Amino acid sequence: MVRGMADYGGEGIMLAGAGRALLLQLANPAVGRGVEEHSNFEGRPVNRLKGTLTYVYAIVYGTDEQVKEVRRRVNRAHVPVRRPDNADSPGYSAYDPELQLWVVATLYDTARTILEMIYGAPDDDTADAMYQDYARLGTALQVPEGMWPEDRAAFGRYWDQQVATLQAGPAGIRVAHGLLYPKHTALWYRAIIPPARFLTAGLLPERLRQDFGLPWNERRERRFSSTMRLLSATYPKLPRQVRHGLKDYLLAELDKDIQRNRRDIQRNRKDGRPAKRQGVSA
Known part of the structure; x- marks a missing residue:
């Protein structure tokens, strides 16, 4: 049976690759500068992760109303993320389709990497279906349909070209350090960071480990391989409601926000006041 993103996209194990995807994004200097100057990743990492996952x-998986709401949130968050070229560095814009394509590409390649480690390589039809499904993440925003590489082979060429040119700049390194070595976040979050940092390092190309100052050696490599083998043996046996629990929770929270927004809009219309919307930025 052909499976696509609807079968795998809600798997909680995807969180194991969250750090990899983010550091790959930050290794693009324009993304790194934009995040440092306009985002609050270090101060509210959980909220930012929830926004992306939602x-x-x-x-x-969402309804038309849910899709409309998350697109509104992301577009609103992207409005101020821009800076013109200057003498010191080139500018950037969160609406730049090339940068958005790179962000979606990191999400796809990370999901593919994690799923293959946990479930093994899929058959070609399943891999093709999942690849085409990921194009929707970009085209739901500003990535033109024609920009998404037409097949997995074309994506592989695009990916290799991009990774070969990546070099984390000072801004991206500072943001990554704040995320990987947090000081002002909840104790529970700081407790889970060491294993998350270890998985992130294991999933990154060696050159980017060096850029971000993540130590690695043969002992860590053996430990990483053992960890992934253990996860591949145990995670698929968990009940689906456990594996997809985070997805179900976040979509339920999104519905609550939509309902609150609807009530607030109706109330403010009666009172003649501007409407205010709830929601976590993406």
Whole structure:
């Protein structure tokens, strides 16, 4: 049976690759500068992660109303993320389709990497279906349909070209350090960071480990391989409601926000006041 993103997109194990995807994004200097100057990743990492996951889950599993809401949130968050070229560095814009394509590409390649480690390589039909499904994450925003590489082979060429040119700049390194070595976040979050940092390092190309100052050696490599073998033996045996629990929770929270927004809009219309919307930025 051919499976696509609807079968795999809600798997909680995807969180194991969250750090990899983010550091790959930050290794693009324009993304790194934009995040440092306009985002609050270091101060609110959980909220930012929830926003990204809610967007992905809504695009894949959500109703038309949920999709409309997450697109509104992301577009609103992207409005101020821009800077013109200057003498010191080139400018950037969160609406740049090339940068958005790179962000979606990191999400796809990370999901593919994690799923293959946990479930093994899929058959070609399943891999093709999942690849085409991921195009929706970009085209739901500003990535033109024609920009998404037409097949997995074309994506592989695009990916290799991009990774070969990546070099984390000072801004991206500072943001990554704040995320990987947090000081002002909840204790529970700081407790889970060491294993998350270890998985992130294991999933990154060696050159980017060096850029971001993540130590690695043969002992860590053996430990990483053992960890992934253990996860591949145990995770698929968990009940689906456990594996997809985070997806179900975040979509339920999104519905609550939509309902609150609707009530607030109706109330403010009666009172003659401007409407205010709830929601976590993506």
